Amino acid sequence: MTQSKPPTPARRSEATRTAILDAARERFAADGYERATIRAIAKDANIDPSMVMRYYGNKEGLFAAAVAVDLKLPDPASFPRAEVGRALVTHFLAMWEENEVLTALLRVGATNQAGAERMRGIFGDQLLPLARQVCPDPEQAPARAALASSQLLGLALTRYVLRFPPAVALAREEVVAWLAPTVQRYLTAPHPA
Amino acid sequence: MTQSKPPTPARRSEATRTAILDAARERFAADGYERATIRAIAKDANIDPSMVMRYYGNKEGLFAAAVAVDLKLPDPASFPRAEVGRALVTHFLAMWEENEVLTALLRVGATNQAGAERMRGIFGDQLLPLARQVCPDPEQAPARAALASSQLLGLALTRYVLRFPPAVALAREEVVAWLAPTVQRYLTAPHPA
DNA sequence: TATGCTTGCCAACAAGCGTTGACCAACAGA
DNA sequence: TCTGTTGGTCAACGCTTGTTGGCAAGCATA
16 A cells, blocks of 8 residues: 555565664654654664655654554454454454554554544544444444443553553453453443433 | 642742643643643743743653642442442543543653553552452452553543544443443452453 | 666754753842 | 842753755666
């Protein structure tokens, strides 16, 4: 989607490009947008800061390239409707612990306008369609998806960003056992009125 | 706790001091730690940046003074145990919408080490004791308090910081109706395993 | 061998940051 | 009236930031 065509079989610079992106993700995840300096990212990638500018234009462009997220959500048609809560929580935990990109996105989203906009986009493009498939009344899908994401992001916040000790200490299966019924209820249970 | 005693009846500078704190809270809530500059805060308070330094030492001191939070949590002995979820959610919503302190704290906590430490302190000093009073088994109190705070902070994140449109659109009573059973379950229901 | 694109480093710029210290006006107590 | 304290401004410091442009090697093609 980003570049149209690579006519040359494999750019020699591709290694540098991904080294920059890896370093950027790490720094954004650890420090947030402002304190993740281009100089520090370049040093991590063992190149000159000016290379970052040449390849990604400016700091915003670098951020956009570094946190291109695909949640790879499972297809709700592939398992019983009563299991959607458990499936979602399990999947989210795996995604968060697989790499740092989601932590980077959350850290930046909390202080940076572009970061928040990116998270709203992911919510609307990826989680909301799933909610529409699963909700009893599709008209309630946005509210139900927002409730589910409040619980999922809240857990990520306390566990991976703020690092509340008891939230860090919880075993994965325990998180699933506690959160799955909540997410299930938000998505499929009748409105509590 | 911060100052021991005001011997003079009323410092003439008190107005300036609180003007600085108000401006600081607003900027920290809107921009986060790094982009809330002392110069901008001073301009909002209509004084010189050097006054901020004289009164609060440095930027960290200003932040510490600006986000001294008392959640004023209700006493769980004052209502039926089955109502603790509803009471907590209602109270939290009111606190978040009362002023910008909590938004400032959350925004800064997501990127700043000192901010995260402050949030862990509030969790341990204010929410955890309440959980200990309410939980069936006090040994489970930390985990249960962490789960409850994940839901409460997650809602604040999506509603007041990331501003997911459906999360913003939810009426207060609807938030309470959805979240109260969740928090109630996290604090008082038997372990789901 | 000559040409031209690619990959990289280096030095510098302008702007903004937190922070400091000198200075000044107002006021209170002797 | 003199004097010391308080509340405040001003100008500058050293530093870091994102960003730019010039220059040197490497490599492919002609």
